[in-house]
Amino acid sequence: MIVIMAGGRSSRMGAEKPVLRVGGVPMLLRVYREAGKVDEVLVALSRNTPRTRELCLREGLPFVETPGKGYVEDVTYLLRELGPFISVSSDLPFVKGGDFRAMKRAFDGRTSLTGVLPLKLVPGDLNPVTYRGYAVVGLNAVGGEGERFLELSNPLLALNVNTPEDLKLADRIAKLVGR
Numbered sequence: 001m002i003v004i005m006a007g008g009r010s011s012r013m014g015a016e017k018p019v020l021r022v023g024g025v026p027m028l029l030r031v032y033r034e035a036g037k038v039d040e041v042l043v044a045l046s047r048n049t050p051r052t053r054e055l056c057l058r059e060g061l062p063f064v065e066t067p068g069k070g071y072v073e074d075v076t077y078l079l080r081e082l083g084p085f086i087s088v089s090s091d092l093p094f095v096k097g098g099d100f101r102a103m104k105r106a107f108d109g110r111t112s113l114t115g116v117l118p119l120k121l122v123p124g125d126l127n128p129v130t131y132r133g134y135a136v137v138g139l140n141a142v143g144g145e146g147e148r149f150l151e152l153s154n155p156l157l158a159l160n161v162n163t164p165e166d167l168k169l170a171d172r173i174a175k176l177v178g179r
Contacts (some may be wrong), residue, residue, distance in 0.1 A: 001034040001039060001040050001041075001044060001081070001085045001086070001125065002038065002039045002040070002041045002042070002085065002086045002087075002088060002100060003041075003043075003044050003075050003078055003085050003086070003087050003088075004018075004028065004031050004032060004035065004042070004043045004044065004087075004088055004090050005044050005046055005071065005074065005075075005087055005088065005089050005090060005138075006028055006040065006043050006044060006049060006052050006090035006116050007045045007046030007048055007049050007052075007068050007074060008046075008048060008049075008071065009048045009067050010048075012162050012163055013161075013162060013167070014164075016048075016049050016050075016051045016052050016147060017048065017090060017091045017132055017161060017162075018090040018091070019051045019052055019055050020161070020167055020168045021040060022092060022093040022161070022167070022174050023093075023170075023171060023175065024033070024121075024174075027091055027092075027093045027161065028055060028056075028061075028090045029041065029096075029124060030057075030092055030093045030094075031058065031088055031089075031093070031095055032061060034095055034097050034099075034100065035052075035067070035088060035095075035097075035100055036095055036120075036173060037097035037100070038097050038100040038104060039086070039100065040102065041062070042060075042062050042063065042064055042082075042122060042156040042157030043056055043061050043063040043064070043090075044063070044064055044066050044074060044076050044078060045063050045064070045065055045066065046065065046066045046067065046068025046074065047068050049068075049072065052090075053099050055080055057084065058170050064078070064081070064082075064089060064152065068079065075087060075142055075163060076087055078084040078142070079142050079143075079144065084109045084110070084141070084142060084143045084144070085141075085142055086100065086103050086104060086107065086139070086142070087098070087107065087139075087141070087142050088138060088139045088140075088174050089138030089139075089160060090160040091131070091138065091160055091162065092137065092138045092139065092152070092157060092159075092160060092161075093159070093174070094155055094156035094157065094159060094170075094173070094174075094177075095139060095154070095157060095159050098154070098159060099115075099139055099152055099154050100139070102150070103115060103140075103150060103152075104140055104141075105116070106150050107141035107143070108143070109143060109145050110143045110144065110145045111143050111145050111147065111148060111149060111162070112140065112141060112142055112143045112144075112145075112146065112147040112148075113137060113143075113147070113149070113150040113158065114140050114143035114147060114148070114150065115136075115137045115140055115147050115149075115150055115151055116131075116134035116135060116136055116137060116149045116151055116152065117134060117135040117136060117137055117138035117140075117151070117154075117155065117157055117173075118133075118135075118151060119133060119134065119135060119152075121135075121153065121155045122135045122158040123155055123156075123158065123159075126158045126159055128159075128160065129160075132149075134149060134151075135157075135158045137149055137152065137157040137158065137160070138157075138160050139157065145158040147163045156173065159173070170173065
């Protein structure tokens, strides 16, 4: 199962990120469509995201309510309720079905995987979170035993939309790549 994390406060953006449009399409729907090519998908909401809930109801997207206290707390809650799963941030507008397939193939259902990109693949105008020479992306597998990195190859995974400037860049990229 793939769970789209869409219950955060979006404090840096100042608006609910899942409903913001990239290339004319709400980011949540972009992520949902790609994830749905690979597995069953569930959207994780919280009281922090009423507009995202409305979008899910309008589009018929299945969702689950989380406590909404923070990312780690929500992931822990979901692991307890659902068992192991693949998680993806709703603000990764260029995630592709192939990225989910790579994560699913590598996930043994026990050891958590953190999706990363080698820094040499990160476009120069992006400023991703880095750790040990990698850009950390918002695509992960959640298990209960330890953790390891999974190198991915889609350079646009480095664009996690957190600020209005990121949103403008994502919209420009969407127009260039036609999606």
